[in-house]
Amino acid sequence: MKEQIKIKQLSPEERQEIKMQALKYFGANAQFMVCIEELGELIQALAKKARFPESSNENLVEEIADAMITISYLPVIFGISEKEILDAQNAKLIRLQEMIVKNSLNEES
DSSP, X not given: OOOOOOOOOOOHHHHHHHHHHHHHHHOHHHHHHHHHHXXXXXXXXXXXXXXXXXXXXXXXXXXXXXXXXXXXXXXXHHTOOXXXXXXXXXXXXXXXXXXXXXXXXXXXX
16 A cells, blocks of 8 residues: 655645745746646546546546646636636536536426
8 A cells, every 4th residue: 555645734825825936936928838738637637547447546636736726827827816717617507507407307307
């Protein structure tokens, strides 16, 4: 069994500060390109998991983490507020819920 390494848990403030340091140090354009690369790597990891569902999730976890970190740069890079993102997510989730309800009613008929 693989030995678990204890990882320091960062506060939300520490996480945000590190991400802002990365944007400042590497630049917005570089981090935007890294995001694109990380999303590509996530797609590859998902495709591999679909082909080999019994395989370990280790690589998938790493790629999801990378993608989520780099996606979090995008609102800062493009000047999008957290409220705009949350509003868009809520609208999409409401549409999803409506679709589920509609399809459930059609199945019962």
